[in-house]
Amino acid sequence: MATLTTDAIQRSLEDLGTPLADVTFCVVDLETTGLSASECAITEIGAVRFRGGERLGTFQSLIDPGSAIPPSITVLTGITSAMLIDAPRIAEVLPSFLEFLGDAVVVGHNVRFDLSFLNAALAETDRPRLSNRSIDTCGLARRLIRDEVPDCRLGTLAERLRLEHQPSHRALDDVLATGDLLHLLIERAGSLGVTGLDDLLALPTMAGHPQADKLRMTDSLPRSPGVYLFRGRRGEVLYVGRATNLRARVRSYFSTDTRRKTGQMLRETARIDHLACGSALEAAVLEIRLIHSHEPRFNRHGNTWRRYAYVKLSLGERFPRLSAARTLKDDGGLYIGPLASTSAARTVIDAIQSVVPLRRCTCRATRSPGTGPCVPAQLGLAACPCSGEVDEEQYARIVSRAVEGLTSRPDLLIDPLAVLMRELADQKRFEEAEEVRCRAAALAGALRRQLRLGRLRESGRLQVLSPGRGGAEFCDGLLVQAWRADAAGDPTLEFPPASGKRPVPGEPIPRDIADELNCVAAWLESESHLLRLEHCDGTLADPLTRIPTFRPMTDPHA
Structure with missing residues (x-):
C-alpha cells in the first residue's frame, strides 16, 4: 500500500534534475x-562558456x-567607426558564434536585450530564432541581493560585490563580470534549495512571490510523476493535483500561476504532502480517488461528481418516457451516463426526443384513457398514449427503437440528426442547424462514452504490459496495481478498491467510479500502440462503426 510522504528523503540522482555543476552556461x-x-x-559580440x-x-x-557609429555610442563604449573598417559583417560572424554557443544556457545581464539583437540578426540572414534556455542575472540579482545594493546595474553589482572582473561597456569585459556575478548568485541561490537548472530558471519569479517563504515545503519533492496535496493548518486537504514532475509543478504555483484562488490557497497552506508514482496513469487514478475522498475546497475539476446526472428511460413503466435523474435506482430503467450535469442530460434528452417520438407528458398513463393529447402530441412531436391515440403495442415499437439506438445501434439516433442538420444548413438556416448540431454532439458524446466505458467494464480482469516501461492490472475497468519494468514484476503501487460498488456488466455506471473508468479508458486508447495484452477475462473491442463527432459549423460565406 502506498503512503503519503511529507519528510525529506534521500533522492536518487534522477530526482535531482540537471545539477547546476553539470550545466554549460554561455x-x-x-x-x-x-x-x-x-x-x-x-x-x-563577446561570449564565454562556463561549466562547474x-x-x-x-x-x-x-x-x-x-553604418556610422553614433558619437554617443563612441563615448560610452570607445568603439569608433575606424575600428570597424576591416571588421566582418554579422552574416559572417553568426556561423562561428552559433557553433560556439551550441545548446548552452544563454546568460546575460538584461539578457532580453542581447537576445533581441541576436534574433533580429538571425532573421535577417534567414536563420531560425535561438531556442536555447536563458537566464537573466539582473532578474536573479533583484531576487537574491536587492537589499544589499542601491541598484542592480552591472557596474554597481561588480563594485559592491567586489567581483574579480569589472565591466567597461566592452563586450568581453562585461561578459567576464557577468560570469563572476552568475557564480556568486548560484552560490546564494543554494541557500534556498536551488540545486538544479529548473529551479534556477524559475527563481526570479518565485522569490518575489508573497508566499515565497513557503518554498521550503517543496525541498523534498522529487522530479518524478506523482500526486501532491496542499494541506491547511488543521491537516485538511485544500487541493489535490498530479504532475509528471512533482517538484517543478508544485514550485510553479509560486511563480507562473497568477489565479486568484491560487494566492488564497497558498496563504492557507501549512504543509505539502506528496505520493510518488511509477507512471502518469497511477498519478491520474490516485488524483481522482483522493479528490473523491477528500473533496478539497480548491479543486474544481474532478470535484463535481456528486452533481453528475443520468438520462433515464423508465422501462419499468407501462409507457416509458425520458427524464433526467440525479441518482440510480433499481427500478428496471435504462440509464445513460453519468453526464456532467442535469442540464447536459436534458440536452441529450432533447436530441433523442427529436428523433424518437417518446411521450413527454408526466402524468401516469391509465388503461382507460380519458384525457386529450398533450401539447407536444398536438404539435406532432410526441406519441401520446394517455389520450388513446397510440396503443401499447405501437408504443412498444417506439420504445424498442429508442432502446436499440441507446444500446447497440447509435446510428438510429445519430443519422437522422445529421441529415436534419445538413438540410437546415443547405437552406442557410444556420442558427437552427447549429442548435441541431449541439444536440447531436451531446448525444454522440454521451453514447460514445457509454459504449467505451461499457466495453471496459466487460473486460473483467485485464493485464497489459508496455515493453521496457512496465505494466498494469485492472478489474472491471478499475486499476488494481501497476509496476515498472525495473521492478522485476513487483507492483510499485497496489490500489485499494475505489469507493462504491464495483460495476457489473449491464448495470448502470455509478457516478463515483465514472471518472476513473473514463481515465483508464482514455489511457488504454492513447497507449494502445505501445501496449501488449497479457490477460483478459472478458472482451475488449471497439465497435466497427464509430460514432461521429459533430464539430462546430462554419458559414462558408462568412
Whole structure:
C-alpha cells in the first residue's frame, strides 16, 4: 500500500534534475549602435562558456554594422567607426558564434536585450530564432541581493560585490563580470534549495512571490510523476493535483500561476504532502480517488461528481418516457451516463426526443384513457398514449427503437440528426442547424462514452504490459496495481478498491467510479500502440462503426 510522504528523503540522482555543476552556461554580451533591435545593429559580440565554475572557451569579435557609429555610442563604449573598417559583417560572424554557443544556457545581464539583437540578426540572414534556455542575472540579482545594493546595474553589482572582473561597456569585459556575478548568485541561490537548472530558471519569479517563504515545503519533492496535496493548518486537504514532475509543478504555483484562488490557497497552506508514482496513469487514478475522498475546497475539476446526472428511460413503466435523474435506482430503467450535469442530460434528452417520438407528458398513463393529447402530441412531436391515440403495442415499437439506438445501434439516433442538420444548413438556416448540431454532439458524446466505458467494464480482469516501461492490472475497468519494468514484476503501487460498488456488466455506471473508468479508458486508447495484452477475462473491442463527432459549423460565406 502506498503512503503519503511529507519528510525529506534521500533522492536518487534522477530526482535531482540537471545539477547546476553539470550545466554549460554561455555568458553573452553585445555592443550595439543603439537600443532598438529593429533599427540598430551589433558592433561587438563577446561570449564565454562556463561549466562547474570552469572557463571552457572564449569568443570575441568586432562587427561592421554597415553604418556610422553614433558619437554617443563612441563615448560610452570607445568603439569608433575606424575600428570597424576591416571588421566582418554579422552574416559572417553568426556561423562561428552559433557553433560556439551550441545548446548552452544563454546568460546575460538584461539578457532580453542581447537576445533581441541576436534574433533580429538571425532573421535577417534567414536563420531560425535561438531556442536555447536563458537566464537573466539582473532578474536573479533583484531576487537574491536587492537589499544589499542601491541598484542592480552591472557596474554597481561588480563594485559592491567586489567581483574579480569589472565591466567597461566592452563586450568581453562585461561578459567576464557577468560570469563572476552568475557564480556568486548560484552560490546564494543554494541557500534556498536551488540545486538544479529548473529551479534556477524559475527563481526570479518565485522569490518575489508573497508566499515565497513557503518554498521550503517543496525541498523534498522529487522530479518524478506523482500526486501532491496542499494541506491547511488543521491537516485538511485544500487541493489535490498530479504532475509528471512533482517538484517543478508544485514550485510553479509560486511563480507562473497568477489565479486568484491560487494566492488564497497558498496563504492557507501549512504543509505539502506528496505520493510518488511509477507512471502518469497511477498519478491520474490516485488524483481522482483522493479528490473523491477528500473533496478539497480548491479543486474544481474532478470535484463535481456528486452533481453528475443520468438520462433515464423508465422501462419499468407501462409507457416509458425520458427524464433526467440525479441518482440510480433499481427500478428496471435504462440509464445513460453519468453526464456532467442535469442540464447536459436534458440536452441529450432533447436530441433523442427529436428523433424518437417518446411521450413527454408526466402524468401516469391509465388503461382507460380519458384525457386529450398533450401539447407536444398536438404539435406532432410526441406519441401520446394517455389520450388513446397510440396503443401499447405501437408504443412498444417506439420504445424498442429508442432502446436499440441507446444500446447497440447509435446510428438510429445519430443519422437522422445529421441529415436534419445538413438540410437546415443547405437552406442557410444556420442558427437552427447549429442548435441541431449541439444536440447531436451531446448525444454522440454521451453514447460514445457509454459504449467505451461499457466495453471496459466487460473486460473483467485485464493485464497489459508496455515493453521496457512496465505494466498494469485492472478489474472491471478499475486499476488494481501497476509496476515498472525495473521492478522485476513487483507492483510499485497496489490500489485499494475505489469507493462504491464495483460495476457489473449491464448495470448502470455509478457516478463515483465514472471518472476513473473514463481515465483508464482514455489511457488504454492513447497507449494502445505501445501496449501488449497479457490477460483478459472478458472482451475488449471497439465497435466497427464509430460514432461521429459533430464539430462546430462554419458559414462558408462568412
